[in-house]
Amino acid sequence: MNNLFVYCETEQGVVADVSLELLSKGRKLANTLGCQLEAIVVDYNLYNIGKQIYKYGVDVIHVADDRKLAPYQTLPTQKIICDIIKQEQPQIILFGASSVGRDLAPRVASALRCGLTADCTSLEIGDYEDKKTVKEDNGELRTIVTPYKDLLYQIRPAFGGNIIATILNLQARPQMATVREGVMKKEVYDENYKGVIKPFDWKKSVTDLDFVVEIISRQIEKSKINLKAAPVIVAGGYGVGSKENFQLLHELADVLGGEVGASRAAVDAGFTEHERQIGQTGVTVRPKLYIACGISGQVQHRAGMQESAIIVSINTDENAPINAIADYVVIGDVAEVLPKMIKYYKANSK
Amino acid sequence: MKKGFKIIVLAKQVPDTHNVGKDAMKEDGTMNRAALPAIINPEDLNALEQALRIKDQYPETQITVLTMGLPKAVEVLKEGLYRGVDKGILLTDRKLGGSDTLATSYAIAQAIKTVGDYDMVLCGRQAIDGDTAQVGPQAAEKLGIPQITYAEEIQEITESSITVKRRLESGVEVVKAPFPVLVTVHGSAAACRTRNAKFYMKNKNDESNIITWGAADINVEDEKVGKAGSPTTVKKIDAVVLQAKESKKLTSSDQDVDTLIKDLLSNHILG
Numbered sequence: 231m232n233n234l235f236v237y238c239e240t241e242q243g244v245v246a247d248v249s250l251e252l253l254s255k256g257r258k259l260a261n262t263l264g265c266q267l268e269a270i271v272v273d274y275n276l277y278n279i280g281k282q283i284y285k286y287g288v289d290v291i292h293v294a295d296d297r298k299l300a301p302y303q304t305l306p307t308q309k310i311i312c313d314i315i316k317q318e319q320p321q322i323i324l325f326g327a328s329s330v331g332r333d334l335a336p337r338v339a340s341a342l343r344c345g346l347t348a349d350c351t352s353l354e355i356g357d358y359e360d361k362k363t364v365k366e367d368n369g370e371l372r373t374i375v376t377p378y379k380d381l382l383y384q385i386r387p388a389f390g391g392n393i394i395a396t397i398l399n400l401q402a403r404p405q406m407a408t409v410r411e412g413v414m415k416k417e418v419y420d421e422n423y424k425g426v427i428k429p430f431d432w433k434k435s436v437t438d439l440d441f442v443v444e445i446i447s448r449q450i451e452k453s454k455i456n457l458k459a460a461p462v463i464v465a466g467g468y469g470v471g472s473k474e475n476f477q478l479l480h481e482l483a484d485v486l487g488g489e490v491g492a493s494r495a496a497v498d499a500g501f502t503e504h505e506r507q508i509g510q511t512g513v514t515v516r517p518k519l520y521i522a523c524g525i526s527g528q529v530q531h532r533a534g535m536q537e538s539a540i541i542v543s544i545n546t547d548e549n550a551p552i553n554a555i556a557d558y559v560v561i562g563d564v565a566e567v568l569p570k571m572i573k574y575y576k577a578n579s580k
Numbered sequence: 581m582k583k584g585f586k587i588i589v590l591a592k593q594v595p596d597t598h599n600v601g602k603d604a605m606k607e608d609g610t611m612n613r614a615a616l617p618a619i620i621n622p623e624d625l626n627a628l629e630q631a632l633r634i635k636d637q638y639p640e641t642q643i644t645v646l647t648m649g650l651p652k653a654v655e656v657l658k659e660g661l662y663r664g665v666d667k668g669i670l671l672t673d674r675k676l677g678g679s680d681t682l683a684t685s686y687a688i689a690q691a692i693k694t695v696g697d698y699d700m701v702l703c704g705r706q707a708i709d710g711d712t713a714q715v716g717p718q719a720a721e722k723l724g725i726p727q728i729t730y731a732e733e734i735q736e737i738t739e740s741s742i743t744v745k746r747r748l749e750s751g752v753e754v755v756k757a758p759f760p761v762l763v764t765v766h767g768s769a770a771a772c773r774t775r776n777a778k779f780y781m782k783n784k785n786d787e788s789n790i791i792t793w794g795a796a797d798i799n800v801e802d803e804k805v806g807k808a809g810s811p812t813t814v815k816k817i818d819a820v821v822l823q824a825k826e827s828k829k830l831t832s833s834d835q836d837v838d839t840l841i842k843d844l845l846s847n848h849i850l851g
Contacts, residue, residue, distance in 0.1 A: 241750075304717075304726070304729075328749060329730065329748040329749045329750070332713045333717060333727070334717075335714075336685075336712075336713070336716075336717040337717045337718065337720065339682060339718065340682060340717070340718035340721035341721055343682065343811065344682075345680065345682060345810070345812035346682070346714060346812075347812060348710070348712035348714060349711060349712075358815060360813070383815065388710075393817045393818060393819060394817070394818045395814055395816075395817050396814070396815040396816050396817075396818075397812050397814060397815065398813045398814075398815045399811050399812055400811075400813055401811065402811040442726055442757060443726045443755050443756070443757045443761075444755060444757070445753060445754075445755050446754040446755060446756055447753070447754045448751065448752075448753045448754075449751045449752050449753075450750050450751040451750060452750065453749075453750060462850070504768075510711075511711050518849055519850065540844070540847075542840070554825065554827075556825065557825060557827055558830060558840055558843070559827050559828070559830065560832060560836065560840065561829070561832070562832025563832065566832050570832070570834060571840070571841060574837055574838045575841050575845075578838070578841050578842055578845055579845060579850070579851075
């Protein structure tokens with residue numbers, strides 16, 4: 231009872247990377263808490279689900295497997311998850327902050343009247359003392375201290391960019407959080423780990439009315455941009471200045487065998503496509519080399535790239551926050567520096 | 581065929597996150613909205629445009645914009661009226677302050693229930709001050725209606741249903757839902773039109789199309805709103821202190837860029 235749950239998102243029976251990452255993190259948190267790790271999967275043809283996820287340290291897989299449940303639909307999935315939660319009483323449930331997770335988790339939280347923290351960049355277990363000051367009948371003030379043990383610290387950069395907030399759910403259970411793909415590391419716990427499958431009798435949870443939203447067509451394509459796997463990332467910010475200047479980043483990335491990323495400001499300004507966004511609300515990357523071009527480096531952006539092995543910052547602003555975490559700081563204009571980098575790479579790399 | 585639909589657009593006034601000052605946060609970790617320049621949340625404008633397009637096609641459509649916030653959020657309603665919205669509702673009450681997404685969606689759902697008759701609720705996918713994307717789906721759940729998230733285009737609308745193209749991370753999906761339904765609109769949908777001179781003149785000094793409601797008007801239970809109704813607590817706020825690395829400072833001169841590349845190559849950072 232009171233175990234840690236992860237909702238595992240699948241596409242045609244294949245578990246998404248973000249869910250595997252959450253299982254990896256979930257196993258560690260479950261070990262800290264001394265509880266089991268359980269997964270919920272709702273899809274069709276899930277015969278090899280155990281083979282896919284036991285090795286991440288999963289003890290129990292709750293499975294709702296039916297042709298009607300695939301592909302993902304909000305209402306049936308929400309009803310199934312809510313009923314599993316009511317039955318199993320988990321203390322924590324984690325969702326990927328993906329198109330599916332961000333559609334589903336808020337609806338589950340609302341139905342259960344639970345708190346939900348979006349886009350966490352770190353999850354920890356810790357204690358907390360809640361202090362409330364109350365006024366006695368005789369007019370005296372008294373502080374009531376309520377201790378809580380083993381809460382989920384849901385940590386995320388918050389608004390404004392210069393603060394990190396730690397959010398707690400004191401009373402409502404389960405404690406719920408979403409995490410973006412790439413934030414947690416995917417790590418096999420034990421190749422030979424074995425758990426059990428618990429089929430869930432989903433027909434008791436779902437009625438015909440839950441199928442009112444009809445899927446007419448779907449075109450799912452794997453993104454051609456693979457930032458997570460790129461050894462070198464040339465990323466541009468608002469300081470790049472234009473869509474045309476972004477072409478220089480592509481040229482350098484091509485020469486270095488890398489990929490082009492961007493800050494949110496550059497995406498918002500229309501310099502490049504959304505799939506390239508790095509940071510808290512984009513992709514998290516850990517390349518060997520991160521070349522930040524005209525990126526000031528707000529905390530939301532740094533959250534997505536600060537674990538890069540080597541960081542080069544090219545910026546006209548000597549005081550850009552990103553320079554503080556850079557290994558090399560080139561004070562200069564991107565349009566001037568990038569062509570030189572191409573030139574000298576070609577000259578030196580023979 | 582129907583000549584019009586009843587649409588509620590949810591819009592939020594948000595701090596312009598590109599212009600954040602030092603007074604932005606209060607000590608308890610909630611936002612000090614009063615200290616910030618305010619704009620309409622960008623994706624709510626995308627949602628408003630979708631509503632206006634339906635009204636272009638079905639002129640008897642009635643659009644109500646609903647906003648919850650400080651009294652100055654009335655500006656959001658005005659901007660809606662200047663673009664052809666019929667009515668604005670401002671939900672403002674100190675009791676609602678400090679609400680997290682769950683308490684906010686409850687108050688909004690109560691306000692929608694008070695409006696009563698509607699075919700669809702349209703809102704932005706998420707607001708730029710929190711990026712949670714939670715209030716839309718949570719309001720739909722509280723209303724007991726289906727949701728369509730990340731709408732990019734309304735492809736068809738009939739007397740009883742709407743067909744929407746959704747923008748997903750890894751592709752697109754077209755879905756059809758019966759009314760009533762809540763639709764969250766993605767930033768890749770059509771941009772919002774500008775103010776219309778005729779509507780501007782008509783509404784500039786006229787507040788008769790704006791209604792202000794407090795918590796009592798929408799029948800909320802006090803323990804479900806504000807801090808009391810919010811299951812999340814902010815434990816602490818840390819200022820971010822950058823651990824300055826020992827970084828090598830270079831200029832854009834040929835010699836310095838050459839040094840940089842040679843350094844990266846000799847350390848096998850570049851192959």
